[in-house]
Amino acid sequence: MKTFRLGGVHPSENKLSAASPIKQAELPKQAVFSTYQHIGAPAKPVVAKGDVVKVGTLLAEADGFVSAPVYSSVSGKVAKVDAIVDASGYRRPAIFVDVEGDEWDESIDRSQTLVKLSDRPDLTPQEIVAKIKAAGVVGMGGATFPCHVKLSPPPGTKAEYVIINAVECEPYLTADHRLMLEKPDEILVGVALIMKAVGVTKGFIGIENNKPDAIRLMTEKAAAYPEIEIVPLQVKYPQGGEKQLIQAVIGREVPAPPAIPIHVGAVVQNVGTAFAIYEAVMKNKPLVERVITVTGKSLQSPTNFLARIGTPMSTLIDACGGLPEDTGKVIGGGPMMGKALLNLDVPVCKGSSGLLIMNEKEARRGEEQPCIRCAKCVGACPMGLEPYLLATTSAFRNWEKAEQNNIVSCIECGSCQFTCPSNRQLLDNIRVGKSTVMGLIRARNAKK
């Protein structure tokens, strides 16, 4: 069975909510829309206090090419345009909407009927990309890179394959898994749309084989699409990393930064993105809701929700039986790459794939011991780096040596720190080094 070549670790899967079907989350009393739900320039608010909005009303427009618009996911009145501490931990401009009823914009097709690509033969690639761009679809796996940018290959590059990331290698998370089980046809149409948009004839969907039911169902459904192949992959973290997935599926290695996947002919999209693209193009529905896993060992009932974007996390936790007494840490995303949240007012945003509640005991890091030079971090690094060395060079501010040792190639997957027997906080230091070195490189390039 295929997998990526270098390193990797096997964290306990803990897919607590794998068997729980996707549940429609309750509407919140107030929804909050950060204008910063994607990588790139923040969106520019186009509404003011007192404006009446419906589901699908534009709240903030994209500001530049690498940006994405934000739509209202609820109907009601704009309470204020202010700021909120969002999942990133920073205070960002946001639009607050008081919810009244649930009225949808007329242009959105809310029927459940499947619209196939063959039903819409008139769609041109340009139209598809334009619709995706207008709907504000971003990478739903957590990276939140505006989708239309990836679908517009820079000049001089040619896409050969579309690879769909349905790996979900993060422990605990099951959002993509459930989505595949419940919306397989829609996903496949979405994949076909992506392939048409970038003009390729071969698509792969990579699924780790800890989801045999999803592999079976998708293979069955994909029989109708000869150009789409389901690729079962051996379970190994971080298979969902873009570069790792490309290597696992088509065996090509993306060169070190600044090269991007398109340089080896691959366009990678998350399975949730494929679904969002289907809805955006075929149903005319902007990105207003997403599947999010709310989970944790001490949580009463871990659930997968279809939640409106802007719903406060606390609403979702209440729907799972409330915040447990012994909560130590709340993580937006998975345990390997997620971000610890400061409070529960943080709204669901386009990139929120999960919400993980950890109890006090799980949450604390172990006591740091001296490095015993066991080289387990070297063995675990999926990028073939030497984490122990990068961490020390960063700690001693030896940026030059850090750069020589390719610190910028680090994908911050956390495998090194996960595996370290001495509980060393390798990635903390490496992150500081990486951001410094990247700053130095930028400064150098700017001078040239």
Next chain:
Amino acid sequence: MKKFIVSLSPHVHSTDSVQRNMYGVCIALIPALLASLVFFGLGALIVLLASVIACVFFEWAIAKYILKMQRTTVCDGSAVLTGLLLGFNLPSNLPLWIIVIGALVAIGVGKMTFGGLGCNPFNPALVGRVFLLVSFPVQMTTWPVSGQLTAYTDAATAATPLAVMKEAIKAGDPSVLDKLPDAVSMLVGQTGGCLGEVSALALVIGLIYMLCRRIITWHIPVSILATVFVLSGVFHLSNPIYASPDAVLMSGGLMLGACFMATDYVTSPMTPKGQVIYGVSIGLITVIIRTFGAYPEGMSFAILIMNAFTPLINNYCKPKTFGEVTKK
């Protein structure tokens, strides 16, 4: 409002720990420990106990009273391991006071002077052993014959296979090699020698255990053993005064060194490529010392020499970074 903990990812840990690795190696040493008790009885017990207790004591005392460290590393098992390995490298009739000196040098000079766990450039147990070897050559090279279960300092001694091999080379007479014990008894351990090195079989069991539990990788032991086998095979074929490769592999401290001493985390290279270079070099140096040197055994020197090269190997043997192939 409740105070949450904030930290950067990853938020989970593999639960692997220093203790698990150190005691894992100790567990891997149990077959060899049992073998040494079976062959040397009381002597083995006294030597091992003395060595372990002395090592742990020195580690604790130095950390607490000389270095004044906040927390000592006594509990992590590294001192116990050093003590066990030092004991395995000593003859079973060694007087207690020599053992204590060995432990002091191993822990005090070999480890704590550099800052304790993780900072030492040389394998502490080997520093102790080599110190004793050059300071007390007579006591360190008279090995009791195995099977004397109750004898300690009064045990009868005999020539080891290594001494026989050396004698054969000196005399230039292949018939001297007939004095070597047969292969089976060398494998199981019916020969003279240091405590831990008599039974190659027990050591291999320990090695397999460590590989299965992923405490170490195969690179170092396999590259050492393969190099020694090939090189001594070449010598043996070119001239029968040199012992056959299987006898070379099973004699002396080679197995113990390849499985447990050279694989020490702190003093071995970090990358697989570096580890192979390190292993091959140790094998080469060992065979050269055994064949041409003054000492019958060269394993400890080979490992210490390569320990010194470890930083250099680390500096030059970089792992291949992801995507490097296409960079050309």
Next chain:
Amino acid sequence: MNLILIAVIVLGIVGLVAAAVLYAASKKFAVYEDPRISQVAEVLPQANCGGCGYPGCSGFAGACVKAADNGSLEGYLCPVGGQAVMERVASILGMSVSASAPKVAVVRCNGTCENRPRIASFDGVRSCRVALMTGTGETACAFGCLGCGDCVNVCQFGAIRINPETGIAEVDEELCTACGACVKTCPRKIIELRPKGPKGRRMVVKCVNRDKGAVANKVCKASCIGCGKCVKTCPFEAITLSSNLAYIDPEKCKLCRKCEEACPKNAIQAVNFPPRKPKPAPETAAPAGRPQAETQTVSEAPRPAQTEGKENA
């Protein structure tokens, strides 16, 4: 005799070859060194203490020459030789002596544990830059001191420390040489080099929070809310308000202390002034927070072990 001759000839040839190689090498690999560097190095104290942050006096001389070529010697100071030496250096390099008033690093945050409640507990490497990556850090203030001591680590003079009681950085004025290392390091740009002022007296806005007043008010008791009262009070127009934050221009400030009284949140502090006589006048500002300002530089507290923060490094 013959033997001696051979030896002499052989040695002579070896010597000649070596000389030729050395000559060629010195020509080929010659590194041009600016003659001014050695001139500057000569006037330096040659203590090679590294206190300036450069490897020895010649390293510092090189840095000075480079800085002079870039137009300014600002921020370059030999802590051993002081201003006198720097003047000589400047004259060698043909720079005008920046006869600026002596400066000192000032931590513009008073978000003590008491003033600024901790809303989360940070777990990880004790470094401000790591804490910054988690978001606002342990407090809700997105601008204040993170208290992990990156500035402590870079200070060559042990002049800055994290006060364990307040959890924020504190500068020892006696030891501070105004080298600016902490200013460059602080990821939140809280530390500023300000003129020491006459007798070390100066007025400082001890806050850099640029959030709106309501937000700033909520996260910290001692935050500047941008109300502008100080701006109106100041008779010398020394205070400006930009993005909800007051700033006192040290050049214009006449140390009248009116702003201190006007500030409703005690964000403006008077440093090194003698204790004020209690006035029975109707004063709104509570004097409770004041004594802290006066005692700020009393260095009775144990000097920080310089390695304190470095252990994490």
